Amino acid sequence: MNATTASSAGSRQALGPDAEVVVVGGGHAGAAVVAQLRSQGFAGELVLISAENGLPYHRPPLSKKALLEGADMASMSLRPESWYVTHRVTRHVCATVTGIDRAARRVHLQSASAPESMTYDALILATGSAPRAWTDPVTGGDALGLADGVHVLRDFDDAVALRAALLACDHLVIVGGGYIGLEVAATARALGCEVCIVELAPRILQRVAPEATARLLRQLHQSHGVQIFEGAQVVVLQREGKKISSVRIQTAEGPLRELQADLLLAGIGAVPRDALAKACGLEVGNGIVVNAHGQTEDPAIWALGDVARHRDQSIRIESVGNANHQAALVAAALMARPEPLPLVPWFWSDQYGGRLQIAGLWQPADRWVERQEGAQGRSIWSYQGPRLVAVDAWQAPGAYVLGKKWLETGQYPPSEWLANQDHNLKDWVPQALSGVAS
Numbered sequence: 001m002n003a004t005t006a007s008s009a010g011s012r013q014a015l016g017p018d019a020e021v022v023v024v025g026g027g028h029a030g031a032a033v034v035a036q037l038r039s040q041g042f043a044g045e046l047v048l049i050s051a052e053n054g055l056p057y058h059r060p061p062l063s064k065k066a067l068l069e070g071a072d073m074a075s076m077s078l079r080p081e082s083w084y085v086t087h088r089v090t091r092h093v094c095a096t097v098t099g100i101d102r103a104a105r106r107v108h109l110q111s112a113s114a115p116e117s118m119t120y121d122a123l124i125l126a127t128g129s130a131p132r133a134w135t136d137p138v139t140g141g142d143a144l145g146l147a148d149g150v151h152v153l154r155d156f157d158d159a160v161a162l163r164a165a166l167l168a169c170d171h172l173v174i175v176g177g178g179y180i181g182l183e184v185a186a187t188a189r190a191l192g193c194e195v196c197i198v199e200l201a202p203r204i205l206q207r208v209a210p211e212a213t214a215r216l217l218r219q220l221h222q223s224h225g226v227q228i229f230e231g232a233q234v235v236v237l238q239r240e241g242k243k244i245s246s247v248r249i250q251t252a253e254g255p256l257r258e259l260q261a262d263l264l265l266a267g268i269g270a271v272p273r274d275a276l277a278k279a280c281g282l283e284v285g286n287g288i289v290v291n292a293h294g295q296t297e298d299p300a301i302w303a304l305g306d307v308a309r310h311r312d313q314s315i316r317i318e319s320v321g322n323a324n325h326q327a328a329l330v331a332a333a334l335m336a337r338p339e340p341l342p343l344v345p346w347f348w349s350d351q352y353g354g355r356l357q358i359a360g361l362w363q364p365a366d367r368w369v370e371r372q373e374g375a376q377g378r379s380i381w382s383y384q385g386p387r388l389v390a391v392d393a394w395q396a397p398g399a400y401v402l403g404k405k406w407l408e409t410g411q412y413p414p415s416e417w418l419a420n421q422d423h424n425l426k427d428w429v430p431q432a433l434s435g436v437a438s
Contacts, residue, residue, distance in 0.1 A: 014336040020045035020119055021334070022107055024097050025126030025277070026050020028059060029305025029323040031078050033124055036331035037089045041437050047090045047118065049097060052155065055081060062159040063183040066352055068190055073156050100280040102298055122300055122334055125288060127273040129318065130154065131308040134175060134266035137235050144266075145282055148237075149244040151265045153180060162265065169193050170361070171260040174267055175234055177204030179349045181267035182217060186351040189224050196227045196259050198249050201231050209358075210368045212380045213392045217351070224352060229257075237264070240309060242348045272307045272316060285309070293333040302330050315363070321346045344383065344407045357397065360390030361406035369418045373399050379425075381418050388412040399425060 015021065021037060023030045026048060034048050036416030050056070057076040062283075063072060076329040084091055095111035100123065108117045131152035133143035144150040149160045162184075166172065172188050174181045177199030185195045196205070205214040218228055231252035238246040247261045272287040282296050283289040287309035294302045304326035306318045325343040332339045354376075365382035372392065373379050377396035382389050402425050406412035411430040417423055 015042055015122060015334050017043040019121040020047070021045065021122045021124065022047045022049065022118060023124045023126060023306070024049050024107070025128055025307075026052055026056050026091075026093070027126060027128045027305065027323075028056065028320055029080065029128070029327060030124075030126035031056035032151040032324050032327035033126060033304060033330055034089050034133065035079070036327045037334065038089075040335045040337055042331070042335055045090070046088065047092065048084075048093045049107075049114070051094065051096055052157075053094045053272065054156070055079070055084075057156065059155070060348075063153055063180055064187055066156075066159045066182065066186045067163050067166065068245045071159075076156075080346050097276060100276060100301075102280055106324075122302065122332060125277060125301065125303040125307060127276060127307045129270035129272050129316075130160075131266065132269045132271050133267060134264075137233070137237060144168045144237075147242070148238075149263050151263060153184060153265065153267070154270065155177055157304075162258070164192050165263050165436070166193060171262050172196070173198060173234070173259055173261040173263075174265045175208075176267035176269070177228065177230070178202070178208065178267055178269065179205070179347075181265065183349060183351055184265055184267065185221060185226050188222070189226060196223070196229065196261075197221070198232050198247075198259075199228070199230045199233055200233050201230070202252075204228065208362065209392060210362055210365060210380055210382050211371045212368055212378075213356070213394075215360075216380075216394055217356070220354070222354060227259075227340075234264075242298065243393075250409060261346055262330040270306070270318065272309075274307055276297070277301075277303065277307075283311075286314070292329075293339070294330040295333065302332050302334075315361075317345050318346050319345060344404055346404060354395050355397075357393045357400035358390065359400060360388070360407050362390040362392070363391050367415070369415045371399070371418060371421060379403070381415065382418070384417050386414065388415075402426070403404075408422075 012117045023034055034046055054073040055077040057073050090219045092114035095109050095114045097107050098110050099108040106119050107115050131154045136142040136144055152158055165307045166188055172195050174185055174197045177197050188195050203214050232249045234247045236248040244261050247256050248256050248258050274288050277288045278284045288307050289305040289311045290296055290303050290308050294304050305323045309316045328340045343358055343362055349356045362382045364384045367383055369381045371379045373396035378394045379396050379399035380392040393400035413428045
């Protein structure tokens with residue numbers, strides 16, 4: 001081994017050509033960081049360990065194209081097998097890391113083909129997140145799964161099982177009105193299923209979007225025949241034999257209501273897969289806690305992607321853009337190269353042939369401005385005081401591009417300017433206005 005990492009950004013030394021880097025997690029973040037390490041000049045041994053069987057693949061299509069048309073994992077691969085061979089990335093699939101010996105800098109594995117353990121100079125945890133389990137509404141304690149007719153959607157196998165069930169389904173009930181639930185609802189309607197969404201919060205997208213965005217998507221789904229129950233919860237799961245026949249929900253209005261259901265999708269969020277880090281004594285708390293460079297309290301262990309949380313933030317950002325950015329950050333730190341510019345978080349959601357594009361984080365906003373963009377588009381601009389914090393653009397790519405640029409530069413129009421529908425977004429020039437927040 002050739003340990004050359006340091007915890008201080010100012011005293012970093014690049015990994016040498018004899019160093020061994022082990023990446024745990026074969027999702028987007030894991031694949032991105034091995035690519036970044038090679039592109040930034042790392043010449044040592046590079047190992048990628050994945051619990052799944054196959055190449056790292058795109059996950060956003062799982063709720064859309066993969067459900068609607070079917071797909072094999074190879075068609076969604078981020079890179080072909082030849083790339084990993086050419087770039088000397090050793091891949092171990094169907095392999096689970098069972099423990100980390102921090103003192104010896106060694107990971108222990110359970111696998112049919114990988115060694116029982118391997119050493120590392122730098123260990124990168126990209127273990128992602130797992131679907132939050134939906135518990136039996138009657139017992140309140142038992143997690144329900146496929147054997148109970150309850151599906152989740154997080155990986156390729158989940159998508160395969162859900163598609164097969166949807167093709168034989170007449171009535172789908174989705175618990176959870178977040179983006180996964182809404183995207184699956186749109187796909188299920190395209191497959192001919194009747195769909196009901198049951199959201200416990202007072203409205204859909206409660207944690208991730210302003211009311212204006214929720215209203216827009218609520219109306220969109222209702223126009224396609226989706227029933228949405230907000231401030232409601234499933235209290236009884238009815239079965240005929242082992243098959244779900246209906247669910248009873250408690251609504252905000254009080255009376256129980258029975259919904260037909262052939263299957264149920266639990267889309268109630270995700271939890272970080274941080275048990276491995278916790279077991280070896282690393283700091284965890286809604287994810288593996290890291291510094292601005294992606295480094296944990298152990299200078300030889302790093303974390304990125306859905307599982308990582310910056311110590312100064314309360315939330316984890318689960319997105320492709322964030323995984324790519326953190327991969328670049330970690331690789332730059334390990335190779336003692338200049339780090340990339342700060343990222344404005346960005347996301348997207350495709351529903352019914354339309355696209356919602358989001359830049360920034362809505363959560364700290366206290367108000368928003370809504371604008372019409374052309375015949376079908378809308379843009380929603382979220383502000384915290386005078387500060388623009390996010391833009392949600394439905395079928396309005398121009399507004400999204402401008403909003404993302406404004407967030408990146410810190411120069412944007414005041415909300416009063418945006419509220420005037422006669423103003424063209426392209427006409428705003430920072431120098432031409434006074435009192436603009438920076």
